[in-house]
Amino acid sequence: MSILSINNVSKSYGSGSSKVDVLKNINLEVENGEFLAIVGFSGSGKTTLMQMLAGLVQPDRGEIIFKGEKVTGPSAERGMIFQNYSLLPWLTVYENVALSVNAIYKDKSKVIKDRIIRESVEMVNLTPAINKKPKELSGGMRQRVSVARALAVDPELLLMDEPLSALDALTRGNLQDEILNIWSKNKRTAILITNDVDEGILMADRIIPLDPGPNATFGPEFKIDLERPRDKTAMNHDPRFKQIRNNIIEYLMDIGEGRKSTETEEFILPDLQPIIKGSSLKKVA
Numbered sequence: 001m002s003i004l005s006i007n008n009v010s011k012s013y014g015s016g017s018s019k020v021d022v023l024k025n026i027n028l029e030v031e032n033g034e035f036l037a038i039v040g041f042s043g044s045g046k047t048t049l050m051q052m053l054a055g056l057v058q059p060d061r062g063e064i065i066f067k068g069e070k071v072t073g074p075s076a077e078r079g080m081i082f083q084n085y086s087l088l089p090w091l092t093v094y095e096n097v098a099l100s101v102n103a104i105y106k107d108k109s110k111v112i113k114d115r116i117i118r119e120s121v122e123m124v125n126l127t128p129a130i131n132k133k134p135k136e137l138s139g140g141m142r143q144r145v146s147v148a149r150a151l152a153v154d155p156e157l158l159l160m161d162e163p164l165s166a167l168d169a170l171t172r173g174n175l176q177d178e179i180l181n182i183w184s185k186n187k188r189t190a191i192l193i194t195n196d197v198d199e200g201i202l203m204a205d206r207i208i209p210l211d212p213g214p215n216a217t218f219g220p221e222f223k224i225d226l227e228r229p230r231d232k233t234a235m236n237h238d239p240r241f242k243q244i245r246n247n248i249i250e251y252l253m254d255i256g257e258g259r260k261s262t263e264t265e266e267f268i269l270p271d272l273q274p275i276i277k278g279s280s281l282k283k284v285a
């Protein structure tokens with residue numbers, strides 16, 4: 001059964017000559033318990049789409065339906081891990097995670113909330129830094145805090161906007177496993193934006209490309225019918241994995257080529273001569 005529907009959604013920013021038409025008439029159904037990955041080009045509107053799913057930005061046209069109700073604002077049921085970690089600088093790691101745990105689990109006892117916070121911090125291997133403030137942490141550590149903060153409150157729909165892209169390979173691998181654990185153990189629904197096709201194949205049931213904007217729309221879906229749990233190393237030798245990977249990369253390269261040729265047509269630089277002492281700038285005919 002579908003838990004989330006995107007129905008004919010369009011979104012632009014600005015007006016007049018500075019208007020940017022980001023997304024045009026996009027449609028999508030996400031099944032309850034599904035793990036969906038969206039891959040796409042920089043600036044195609046992936047973050048805009050996630051912000052609309054989180055209820056932080058409203059579509060100009062169309063609607064987003066979550067569990068039968070129109071999304072009109074943020075909700076604890078739809079948790080988001082942002083690309084930039086958005087921590088409060090004056091709070092420690094513990095306090096940053098506590099902020100969302102206290103807001104969502106109002107009825108739980110202090111002892112239980114303390115346990116949830118500590119377990120979440122431990123899950124991202126930050127227990128030694130639990131009393132540190134963001135400025136004392138590396139970028140990767142800050143991103144891990146924001147992952148812990150989102151996973152601690154176990155949202156029904158987990159929205160992830162390239163949450164792992166700035167991390168080293170080892171931490172990235174550990175967090176991929178943790179996200180998959182929580183998703184499968186608690187039977188949650190997840191949408192991940194990633195620029196890494198291998199990460200999408202490792203984690204998702206389905207990968208959908210967002211074609212380049214302006215007026216971006218979804219490309220064809222690629223089903224990832226590989227058995228779970230998936231082993232990163234073993235997958236590299238699996239012919240089915242290689243075939244899926246090739247199909248997706250080929251599609252993205254074809255779309256990228258199309259984009260490059262339009263860009264060349266659109267931006268032809270004027271042929272100018274440099275300013276020579278005592279003369280003015282001349283345009284060569």
Ligand SMILES: Nc1ncnc2c1ncn2[C@@H]1O[C@H](COP(=O)(O)OP(=O)(O)OP(=O)(O)O)[C@@H](O)[C@H]1O
Pocket residue numbers: 013014020022040041042043044045046047048049
């Ligand atoms: N608040 C805003 N006001 C005006 N334009 C915006 C705003 N947010 C995004 N845009 C523009 O909308 C387009 C899509 O941006 P968006 O951040 O959604 O793309 P993206 O696919 O997430 O990009 P990236 O992968 O580089 O993060 C871009 O041209 C961007 O400049």
